[in-house]
Amino acid sequence: YWTREAEGAGLVARARELGFICPLLARRADALAQRLGAQLAAAPAVRHPIHGDFSAKQVLVGDEGVAIIDFDLACYGDPAEDVGNFMAGVERYALRGDLSPRRVEALRDGLLEGYALAARSRLPPRIGLYAAAGLLRRAGLPFCYREPDWERRTELLLERAEARSNPVPKRVKVTTELPQDAALPGLVAIHALAGLGLDANRVEVRLRAYTPGLRATLEARAGDRRLAVRAYAEDPAPEAALYRALAAGLERGGKGGGGGGGGGDSEVRVPPLLAWDRDLRLLVTGWLEGPTADELVKSGRGERAGELAARWLRRAAALPVTLGPSLGAACVLRQARSWIAELGAAAPALGAAATVVEGVLALTRPQEGARRRRRPTLYARTAGILHRTRQRVAALRASDPALRMAAAALPARLAWTQPTESAPGLVHGALSVHHLIDTGDGGGPGVIDWERFGQGPAELDAGMFLATLWRIGLEDEALVREAARAEGAFVTGTAGLLHRRALSWYRAAALLRVAYQAASGREGDWLGRARALLDEAVRVAEAAG
Known part of the structure; x- marks a missing residue:
């Protein structure tokens, strides 16, 4: 029987299981479960038919249409739980490397758009809270499935759940401490800057902006030289191509080309592309002062x-x-x-x-x-x-x-x-x-x-x-x-x-x-x-x- 109290108790139990698997994460997991339980307990009781374990695995797509399976956990509850749980499952696929961040965004947006159109009403509140709860429940799966580096994957799922339950500012304070983010390989390979001819011992790197799991912007200083280094979860090739195209377009404009009000404004500038690496997903540009x-x-x-x-x-x-x-x-x-x-x-x-x-x-x-x-x-x-x-x-x-x-x-x-x-x-x-x-x-x-x-x-x-x-x-x-x-x-x-x-x-x-x-x-x-x-x-x- 579904109640808000049962939801909170279930999250606390799952946090204790996680603490047994990873003792170093026990305190964080328990704090997250308590916070989610309190937030859900403060919400009104909503009882509508729900799947109870809705995820991409429960949806079959064929030539004759779409079917949903596995209703063994179906009950009366909050509709936001099904939507949030689906979103949590998609994020788990992304952290495992099965889906790109862009694909995750497309799936999330498609689900929300389709739900709103089908329901002909506004989206149910608390989707973010249930997405966080779904991520907490999935935090032990890397251990269960014996995935490589399961401890790190478990911590990443917990971090994502914490961010969902209490979003943090994306504009971070400038700091020399770089985050550990497995989705951004460039952050663990900053020595790639040595390829630009810089003395690695004299390079100061500062974090300027960070979106977990998607991108980070770094400022690199070496003497009088100042560069922008961007680490991405996805291939930066399209952005690199854009910088080249912009440089060519602005150069033609400065030589008298370009109409439509552009007037050949040679003073308009974009950062010059200096280097990029597909494998590291790094892109390095000049710094506009x-x-x-x-x-x-x-x-x-x-x-x-x-x-x-x-x-x-x-x-x-x-x-x-x-x-x-x-x-x-x-x-x-x-x-x-x-x-x-x-x-x-x-x-x-x-x-x-x-x-x-x-x-x-x-x-x-x-x-x-x-x-x-x-x-x-x-x-x-x-x-x-x-x-x-x-x-x-x-x-x-x-x-x-x-x-x-x-x-x-x-x-x-x-x-x-x-x-x-x-x-x-x-x-x-x-x-x-x-x-x-x-x-x-x-x-x-x-x-x-x-x-x-x-x-x-x-x-x-x-x-x-x-x-x-x-x-x-x-x-x-x-x-x-x-x-x-x-x-x-x-x-x-x-x-x-x-x-x-x-x-x-x-x-x-x-x-x-x-x-x-x-x-x-x-x-x-x-x-x-x-x-x-x-x-x-x-x-x-x-x-x-």
Whole structure:
């Protein structure tokens, strides 16, 4: 018989088993089980039919359809358990090397999207907690299956469960202590820098950014030489090809080539590619010196930050680079499913507010090219979505008065037209105020960290820049005016380049993503910041319709 108390007791028992196998991990496993048990015990009791042990192994796919097997643990419980357990199983495959991190993200996003569509409702909260619980339950499997280096694999599963239950900031403090991450082979082979002609005894390496299991950015100093070293879980060949293509494209622009507003801006820069290694999954570039756009705003030079961002977008629109996957509204909406799930796991009220944002974005999704003709069937379907979204809004108003502003911002009537975005071109994919560098001496912008690049509308990058710019004023009220000056300079500099309503759509989506990042980091008043970001996201999204 399923109860919240039984869930907690089961996790504690599994932690004790793990402590018997690995005594060094006993205290950590018990602390994690106690924390998960307390978090689940505080959640409301939910009883719906669930599989009880749902994972990829329980799904059979054939020519005639899909079947689910092994219902011996089926019971009434929390639907989030099945979803979280599936996600935990996928992460276990990744840590074992059976799946790439990118494939894991695709499976996770597909599961969340399919669940939401089939249920015709928002995702169940607590998915993140159940994913952590699933990882804890699987932590003993490397021992059971006699896997090589099972102790290290057990610890990795426990680390991933800890991160799921209490996400840590992705922007780490600069430190000379490098993490041990089996998914990043380059971290255990930093001596590869010797191949660049550096004296290994005189190289200082610092950790600048780290996403467990995916990537790490290091700063390497040797005398007057400063390099950026990126260690990845996946092959960095596509990014290496991009750096070469960017160098060639910018060089042609500086010699008079490139139109479309690029104007041959030879001062626009990207880090030069110095070396890369497929086996080590390492990529080494030069280091662009100068303050970031974030630092410019905080030092009273907001207008300069906006001008640099505008110059980059105009130059990017002229670059003849066609590398990278397709990015756009469909991709953003797929990713939004996982953001909503994580926000709901952090705080149910945030999940409800994020669902409102996603509902508005679904209604006002931009289209590439000419607008579609009106059709009664399309109207009926969209009106139904709006009706269901309004029902969620009513519940949201009743459950959390602090979010009434976000709920009230939902469009009052169904808009026929949808915004049209610009033609696809090279986009950074995550262009924040931290990725733009002022190279100084009257030069143009530099752009760093290209791992999320692709082909999409310019409004995608512009929306992320403006969302992170707005966050500066949110975090420090004294900087609101300076951030507004930066936005004004950016809008002036991109006049005629961006579609206004499409920009509003991507800006709202970026605010949703930034709210997810705030909830994941859990620094300071993260709950208040996430709420404010979601309020602003709904307000901006309305302008897209």
